[in-house]
Amino acid sequence: MEKIVMKGGKPLCGKVKIGGAKNAALPLISSSILLDGECEFSNVPQLKDVETMCSLLKLMGAEFELKQHNLKIDASNINKTLAPYELVRTMRASILVLGPLLAKYKRASVSLPGGCAIGERPVNLHIEALRKLGAFVEVKNGYIETKAKKLKGEEIYFDIPTVTGTENVIMAATLADGVTTILNAAQEPEVVDLANFLNSCGAKIEGAGTKNIVIKGVSSLKANKVHNIIYDRIEAGTYMVLTCATKGDVEIENAPYQFLHAVVEKLKDVGASINVKKNGIRIKMKGKIKHTDIETMPYPGFPTDMQPQFTSLLSIADGSSVITETIFEKRFSHVPELTRMGANIKVSGNHAIIEGVDHLNGAPVTATDIRAAASLIVAGLAACGETVMFGVHHLDRGYENLEQKIRALSGSIRREKSE
Ligand code: EPU
Secondary structure, three states, X not given: OEEEEEEOOOOOXXXXXXXXXXXXXXXXXXXXXXOOOEEXXXXXXXXXXXXXXXXXXXXXXXXXXXXXXXXEEEOOOOOOOEEOHHHHOOOHHHHHHHHHHHHHHOEEEEEOOOOEOOEOOOXXXXXXXXXXXXXXXXXXXXXXXXEOOOOEOXXXXXXXXXXXXXXXXXXXXXXOEOEEEXXXXXXXXXXXXXXXXXXXXXXXXXXXXXXXXXXXXOOOXXXXXXXXXXXXXXHXXXXXXXXXXXXXXXEEEOOOHHHOHHHXXXXXXXXXXXXXXXXXXXXXXXXXXXXXXXXXXXXXXXXXXXXXXXXXXXXXXXXXXXXXXXXXXXXXXXXXXHHXXXXXXXXXXXEEEEXXXXXXXXXXXXXXXXXXXXXXXXXXXXXXXXXXXXXHHHHHHHOOOHHHHHHHOOOEEXXXXXX
């Protein structure tokens, strides 16, 4: 077990480089199941979740070569269509193999993901959509068992715009007969990255990035060129909040400004000065942090994956703020930890009512998911004194070299063994 030890109160200053997006890499790797022959990705983030997705495909028979941030995958010799509980329980995004396995191999057995720290997170919309495409799906002994003679294009309407649900349907529909239309699709940039990659392999997907996506099924897919994964908007946003909370001045190289409008607007509201550079964003913060209200929304709205980091930031703002979480029903697990550091936050239903305090005080804290961990890093680096964070494995699922990057910005942070 490990812990992270931080000494707060030092402004973060300098330059930091953002890596490839975790939530783009995971569906892209999974989509290699659909292809005939090898494909290659660049800008692959070195993260635990990416490792888990690779282990899952390896278990099925795929071959991998990973050098630095370049990944070659040949999934054409898959001989097992099983995603076992042992892997799925460590990463819910394993559900992303369901659509491509069914499309290419006409069967799949994927452990049903359970709830997690941030909510119940059912996958009923994935299952209903695959049934509509002609698959037989049954949930048995904790597994989603599915098979199909062939998949047929259909109209799929999502009650809620689901990100991985949209990605699963896109992947299933690329090799289906006929045309599939997804209505109320997720519009996240990671969905667009997946569609762009598949189109470069011969798929016919239109409208990704809008609410309506049309997929004309094709008979096979083959990679033609290396696909460069988009930059991680949540990693970039996290460094922006860190800069703001520590009253620093940081140039965030590769920050994808075009995907960060909602986050940038809120940082401007709290008083940050933000300049868009040729290759990223420079953010500076001086003086009092101002209060603001936030409501999480599907993209292009304010991302739920930035909510915990903003909770920490607003806990040291001047005045009161209200955060409304509309995506996940339990995504306030960082609040009791922040309270232990001196924050004044009351949770009522899906609202967190924050009365800004002058400063937070270092304390031992525990992270319960990736973004809760990021929020505690923000708090720890802004607080007076020493903060020790447990639950470090959550951080490693989504942030590459976080301590090294923060130390290069003059932050005081180190990892230690813990009993
Ligand atoms: N939902 C259902 N039924 C379904 C699917 C979703 O009710 O079948 C509900 C969920 O419970 C939630 C809402 O729909 O209330 C949206 O969930 P969505 O399906 O979009 O979430 P996801 O695809 O499981 C992805 C990201 C999450 C991110 C959410 C929301 C990946 C691999 N994961 O999850 O990322 O929070 O979209 O933007 O893309 C993270 O990186 O820390 C993370 C949790």
